Amino acid sequence: MREAPGPEESEPGCEAPCAGPCHAQRVLQTLNAYRRSGTLTDVVLRAGGRDFPCHRAALSAGSAYFRSLFAAGRPERVPAVVPMVPDAPGSGPAGAAAALAVVLDYVYGAGVRLRAEDEAAAVLALAERLGLAGLREACVRFLEGRLRAANSLALRRVAAAFSLTPLAERCGRVLRQAFAEVARHADFLELAPDEVAALLADPGLGVAREEAVFEAAMRWVRHDAPARRGQLRRLLEHVRLPLLAPAYFLEKVETDELLQACGECRPLLLEARACFILGREAGALRTRPRRFMDLAEVIVVIGGCDRKGLLKLPFADAYHPESQRWTPLPSLPGYTRSEFAACALRNDVYVSGGHINSHDVWTFSSHLHTWIKVASLHKGRWRHKMAVVQGQLFAVGGFDGLRRLRSVERYDPFSNTWAAAAPLPEAVSSAAVASCAGQLFVIGGAGQDGVNTDKVQCFDPKEDQWSLRSPAPFSQRCLEAVSLDDTIYVLGGLMSKIFTYDPGTDVWGEAAVLPSPVESCGVTVCDGKVHILGGRDDRGESTDKVFTFDPSSGQVEAQPSLQRCTSSHGCVTIVQNLDR
Numbered sequence: 001m002r003e004a005p006g007p008e009e010s011e012p013g014c015e016a017p018c019a020g021p022c023h024a025q026r027v028l029q030t031l032n033a034y035r036r037s038g039t040l041t042d043v044v045l046r047a048g049g050r051d052f053p054c055h056r057a058a059l060s061a062g063s064a065y066f067r068s069l070f071a072a073g074r075p076e077r078v079p080a081v082v083p084m085v086p087d088a089p090g091s092g093p094a095g096a097a098a099a100l101a102v103v104l105d106y107v108y109g110a111g112v113r114l115r116a117e118d119e120a121a122a123v124l125a126l127a128e129r130l131g132l133a134g135l136r137e138a139c140v141r142f143l144e145g146r147l148r149a150a151n152s153l154a155l156r157r158v159a160a161a162f163s164l165t166p167l168a169e170r171c172g173r174v175l176r177q178a179f180a181e182v183a184r185h186a187d188f189l190e191l192a193p194d195e196v197a198a199l200l201a202d203p204g205l206g207v208a209r210e211e212a213v214f215e216a217a218m219r220w221v222r223h224d225a226p227a228r229r230g231q232l233r234r235l236l237e238h239v240r241l242p243l244l245a246p247a248y249f250l251e252k253v254e255t256d257e258l259l260q261a262c263g264e265c266r267p268l269l270l271e272a273r274a275c276f277i278l279g280r281e282a283g284a285l286r287t288r289p290r291r292f293m294d295l296a297e298v299i300v301v302i303g304g305c306d307r308k309g310l311l312k313l314p315f316a317d318a319y320h321p322e323s324q325r326w327t328p329l330p331s332l333p334g335y336t337r338s339e340f341a342a343c344a345l346r347n348d349v350y351v352s353g354g355h356i357n358s359h360d361v362w363t364f365s366s367h368l369h370t371w372i373k374v375a376s377l378h379k380g381r382w383r384h385k386m387a388v389v390q391g392q393l394f395a396v397g398g399f400d401g402l403r404r405l406r407s408v409e410r411y412d413p414f415s416n417t418w419a420a421a422a423p424l425p426e427a428v429s430s431a432a433v434a435s436c437a438g439q440l441f442v443i444g445g446a447g448q449d450g451v452n453t454d455k456v457q458c459f460d461p462k463e464d465q466w467s468l469r470s471p472a473p474f475s476q477r478c479l480e481a482v483s484l485d486d487t488i489y490v491l492g493g494l495m496s497k498i499f500t501y502d503p504g505t506d507v508w509g510e511a512a513v514l515p516s517p518v519e520s521c522g523v524t525v526c527d528g529k530v531h532i533l534g535g536r537d538d539r540g541e542s543t544d545k546v547f548t549f550d551p552s553s554g555q556v557e558a559q560p561s562l563q564r565c566t567s568s569h570g571c572v573t574i575v576q577n578l579d580r
Helices: 020-036 056-062 064-069 093-105 118-130 132-144 152-161 165-177 193-200 211-222 226-235 247-251 263-278
Strands: 043-047 050-054 081-083 294-304 316-320 325-329 341-345 348-352 361-365 370-373 385-389 392-396 408-411 417-421 432-436 439-443 455-462 464-470 481-483 487-492 495-502 507-517 524-528 529-533 546-550 555-561 572-576
Touching: 020 417, 043 093, 050 093, 050 247, 056 093, 064 118, 064 432, 081 118, 093 118, 093 132, 093 294, 118 132, 118 152, 118 495, 132 152, 132 165, 152 165, 193 211, 193 226, 211 226, 211 247, 226 263, 247 263, 294 348, 294 529, 316 370, 341 385, 341 392, 341 455, 341 572, 348 572, 432 487, 439 481, 481 524, 487 507, 487 524, 507 546, 507 555
Parallel strands: 043 081, 432 481, 524 572
Antiparallel strands: 043 050, 294 316, 294 572, 316 325, 341 348, 348 361, 361 370, 385 392, 392 408, 408 417, 432 439, 439 455, 455 464, 481 487, 487 495, 495 507, 524 529, 529 546, 546 555
């Protein structure tokens, strides 16, 4: 009978204990000990003035680079000393030697020990060069784990140098979320102008107030004012000056010596002053809060009719598109009205008319969070519209229960008075009204004989005169219009399309097709998009559907529904403190 195998024997075809990974690990440990003691080494790697005796076979087994270098049959072509020039930017002699030491530990199976981000970047550069994918991944994991606001700019450079997309994206998120802290570090002051401009332009900067963005821009310029003052206008274009606190603007911005000496910056300062006086009527990018500010654009929806058009809804609500959160607001006093006019002026909401021959005008103070009755219209009206031009509110046309109206009234919020303006060339009700490029445009609507018109009536407030423009490519009533980036968007009237009008060229166009026709809807601009809320469908019923149109992409997208079906309601955008 054959005896059982001894401790150093094994059955044919059977693996002896510890003959697999354990054995390989012991071999690597022995080779590493030989490397450290210089035993049986046959090549020297040199970096940063230090020599590292190694084994060609071990290096070739771990790296395709060395395998190619130490190709069999050509030993005479391989030098006894191989210099390892560092690839990492800013890696000095000590850093190069330390990086090579980490690489050799990895190749010889001693693991990876990284201590700092600059060391990891130098090791990463060598790992890329030597084709060590596992070490490359270890370096990336280390850098991702060490990512902080203080080093986010440096690590973003590393990510760009080695095409590390996930790391670059994480750095970008940290940069945005902690921008105010990032801007205080020296790395920020060394950024190129293009990089600073791109950061300042980002709508997702995690700043509570715009003052932090302004101070970051000025800190970068002052770091080398003689060389950088020429970049001031370019950077200031991305600072949303109208969002600064007025007192801060007066004390810190207008008195700044660099800005006073920069003639190119004057238009930006004038724009901010105009916004402080006139409000956000221009709808310019610089008046929109950034995504994570304490302030945010919200859509205010007021009253309207229920699904069947019988009940007048008492509700007023604010909707924040980013969080998709609804916040109830105080109801409009005497709310039993519809087909009233609503408009935002200097961040307050104005509502006028709302039933036959109604003179009432109410304003919702966003500061006081309450409705206040203001001076009444001279002429009672409903099915009219309001729009703001040059800081004054215009009530245009409408119906008084007997006839369509030509009359136009102008409201001055400083004196709380209404005054007559030049009347419309043609009386209309349920028309689309929008201000654009300092003028007022009245589009379509129902004429005096009840027949819909395609006329475009344009009012110049400086001259107090009306003129006719190119007719619209439609004749409809129950229309809505908004202005965005010097273009007027018109929809409603149960039309299936969104039409555009360019006041500068007097040319009409088509922007998009709507999923379904609608009229008497709410339309407003928020976050650079046209929002379409509720309205009546082709069956005459109110809907709760919401869509957005993005002019930059030309796409219409469905959004979360309204809280209830409504039509003939008020719909405006204001800026609100989200902590309220």
